[in-house]
Amino acid sequence: MNGTTKPRAGRVGYRETLWMLRHFLVPMEPDPVFSKKLEELCHDLGGDEFLWSEWEPKAYTSGRKGMIIGGAIFSALPFMGAGAYFLGRYLVRRRVVPVGI
Amino acid sequence: MTAAGGGSEMTLYEDGALVAQAKEKREAFDALYLKYLKKVYTYIYYRVGNIEDAEDITESVFLHALIHLDRYQDRGIPFSAWLLRIAHNLVANWHRNAGRRRSVVLDAADSIQDSSPTPEEAAESRDDIRELREAMRGLSAERQQALILRFAEGMKHREIGEVMGKSAGAVKVLVHRSLAGLRSRLSEREERE
Numbered sequence: 001m002n003g004t005t006k007p008r009a010g011r012v013g014y015r016e017t018l019w020m021l022r023h024f025l026v027p028m029e030p031d032p033v034f035s036k037k038l039e040e041l042c043h044d045l046g047g048d049e050f051l052w053s054e055w056e057p058k059a060y061t062s063g064r065k066g067m068i069i070g071g072a073i074f075s076a077l078p079f080m081g082a083g084a085y086f087l088g089r090y091l092v093r094r095r096v097v098p099v100g101i
Numbered sequence: 102m103t104a105a106g107g108g109s110e111m112t113l114y115e116d117g118a119l120v121a122q123a124k125e126k127r128e129a130f131d132a133l134y135l136k137y138l139k140k141v142y143t144y145i146y147y148r149v150g151n152i153e154d155a156e157d158i159t160e161s162v163f164l165h166a167l168i169h170l171d172r173y174q175d176r177g178i179p180f181s182a183w184l185l186r187i188a189h190n191l192v193a194n195w196h197r198n199a200g201r202r203r204s205v206v207l208d209a210a211d212s213i214q215d216s217s218p219t220p221e222e223a224a225e226s227r228d229d230i231r232e233l234r235e236a237m238r239g240l241s242a243e244r245q246q247a248l249i250l251r252f253a254e255g256m257k258h259r260e261i262g263e264v265m266g267k268s269a270g271a272v273k274v275l276v277h278r279s280l281a282g283l284r285s286r287l288s289e290r291e292e293r294e
Contacts, residue, residue, distance in 0.1 A: 012287040017280055020287075024230045025252040030142040034156050042134050042163055045127070 116180045123170055130167055137181055138163075140254060141188050147249045148192045148242075149199075150234065158195055162188045182263040189246060189264070196242070236286040244279035251276050 119136075122129040141162055146155040165187050166173075173183050237245055243265070250261045258269040258276070265272065 012284055012291050014280065014284055017284040017287060020229060020233045021248065021252040021280075021283075024226075024233050025147065025249065027139060027253060027255075028143045028146045028155075030138060030156070030159065031152070034159075035138055038138070038160050038163060039131065039134060041160070042167055043128060043131055045164065045167060 120170070120173060120180055127167065127170075130170070133166075133180065134163055137184055140181060141184055143253050144185060144246075144249055145188050145192055147234075147237075147253055148245060149195060150238070154195065158188070158191050161191050165191070178263055179260075182260070185250070185264045193242065232287065232290060233283075236283055236290060239286050240279060240282055243275065244282060247272065247275045248279050248283065 116133075119129065119132050123133060138159070142155060142159045145158045145162070146152070149155050149158065162184060166184055173180065237248065240248070246265065247261060250256045250264060251258075256264075258272040261267075261272045261276075262269050265275075267275070
């Protein structure tokens, strides 16, 4: 295949598929008006430090992370306690106690 | 504003420097925008199939990137891959919402620069383009993504892997399967006609 002419066959083959992709799936050029508008928008937003600081999410500091993890552990404690209690009871009931001989 | 080397090859290091600069001073984001606009737009355009939505989503991608630039950390994933991941997620959201609307009309065929010498050949090309786009839409999102990145963006398997979170080998297999899937869809269409 020379790459410029489309291979023709009754059934679409691998080569023809590849040819179509190479020739018709080409990079697209955005509308210049749109790209200019977006460029200006990015520039304006980038320059607006106040807006920027308002929008920017608070950074996850290690202290904040620690608080979240600690909170999660403390919240889970009652459930863990209840779980341990019921597990203990279950195990005690299962314990085989020899009665008599 | 000065163009940041539109089509010229820039190294990852230069990208890293541009990102660091943009983190310090947001106006520096312009250079990244100029460099990656076409790439991001091309990907989105082929995924959604119409100019209006492609422009909307492209705008969202760059604004999202601008706002969350601090979250980007250069850990081996290039900035372009990060942008394309954002684009992919926004396109997925768009498809989820688009499911409730009627299916989109592909206006892509008319916007391709056609170099066919005769009007008949030009018309045939347009039909082929439409056929290809429709067959592609029948593929899974992952397969469409692989084909667009490989052929429209001309990316290497390794680079595609960075966007998709896969190894180069896995991408190679995916591209091959996508091609096979596309071929069988095109064949089915041809046989029906």
